[in-house]
Amino acid sequence: MNNDRLEKILLYIFLTALLILWIAPFFIVILTALRTQNDLLTNGVFSIPENIIFDNILNAWNKGNMSTYYRNSIVLTLLKVPTGVIIASLVAFPLAKWKFKFKEPLFILFLIGLAVPIHVTLLPNTITLSKLNLLNTLPGLFFPYIAFGLPMQILILRGFFSTIPNAFLEAAYIDGASEFIVYRRIMLPLAKPAIAALVIMDFLATWNEFTMALIFIHSEQWKTVPLGLMGLQGQFSSNYPTVMAATLVAIIPVILIYMLLQRFFVTGLGGGIKG
């Protein structure tokens, strides 16, 4: 009994020490973002701010163009995430439930994408996009983003669809339902937990994507949040409070979504991957 208690106390000490290390960078961001540069440089990052100010955040939002980057990221995310998940679910249905020629090779073709580093596609996609007049536009990000989301989404949705009993489908087919009705009325509703997890994970991936945005977007007006943040660092380099304020603004949406919907992360990452 005593041993058990000691074990528990030691465990808590270990977990809490690590917790402090893990949460400290977030505190540093907040402590830097909400004070003046002068206050920071005279009193140091760990002191209590003399005054809590929001000027840096407004500065990042207006002068730092964060408002533009936000608009672009929101538009892109709202269009890309649902479209991508729907397209993935459409193809995951046949891959899970139909028999047809080339079904296995098709599935493997999609799975290979899990291994492809985006870097290998950057230059050819730049050429393709410029031929399609999509370079330096949001649609120019939309299509490659969809392509890169597909492998994981197809893997997870196919796994999920496979667990739906064939009897459900057969009953519908006997009643004369079309494939689309079966997909829409049986597969999608039953896969809701997986779809919710995928939408959330894809929101994060899309909001955070940097590499393709760096290559495909050049003008200020179409930059997404991570790309804009990077540029802002160049513009305000030694103005730490403004850079950290911009960082804070950039991460608030992902932190909020994560905090509010984290139960989906466990099912999405753990359960989902295992199908």
Added chain:
Amino acid sequence: MDFKKRNMSLKRLLFILPALLIYLVFMVYPMVRSLIISLHKWDGLSPEMNFIGIKNYIDFFKDPVSYTVLKNNLLLMIVLLIVPVILGLVLAVALNKKLPGRIVYRTIYYSPYVLPMVAVGLIWSWIYDPMFGALNSILKSVGLGQYVQGWLGQPSTAFPAILVTIIWRSVGMPMLLFLAGLQDISPQLYESAEIDGANKFQQFIYITIPQLKQSFAIVISLLIVGSLKQAFGIVYAMTWGGPGRSTQILSVWMYFNTFLYEKAGYGSAIAWIMTIIAMLIIIPYIRIMTKNT
């Protein structure tokens, strides 16, 4: 089951086509095209491309910079396979107990994993700042002033500083996957082990570890592939491969050559070297996945 064997009609093809088309145009075709470019000497712009066979690949292995790059990637992979895996496993086992407040711990350990890489890089650049950064401030205040230094400005500390950043970001992922794996282990296994007189440590070695085999496979593949793909934003934001070439990694080096040095053929060869490494690692993972579903 008759319904499965109907022929592929146009209507049914519509389920497959949108995904397949986008995937072929923006993923499969670029891969092939990149392979072709990697066999040429090309600046990336001019119409003139000279076929040179595998010379770009040979040049890569002749260039001393490549060894810094490969060494950094290897180091990154090894460190990621040791620290986040062990720490993630320890945290998962600890948080699998019915401890009060465990959700708070879990939430915070995982939280860096949801951040944009660029943000992670900027946050830690500020922590490592030589003049006013948090790390040097802490060192000064605890009397370790002699260790105050420009962490990202010198080759000896820049890459280790990046590794610490990536560890901070990564630990939550294995933790969460191991937690999910642990919850699938039947308590009966432990009960019968207890009856047989196995202690906690033996139970961990002979039950927990083998039962987590699948979680290990997923964690290891994700970390290895992640080490190739995901460090890009962090290195880009923190050091840009510098000082000198000391923190250069494959993905950033590929970007430099292709888009900054106008060596598109050479850059594409580096990209393909990355792809081959990733493929070799992911194939066992794909086999586990297809066997399972």
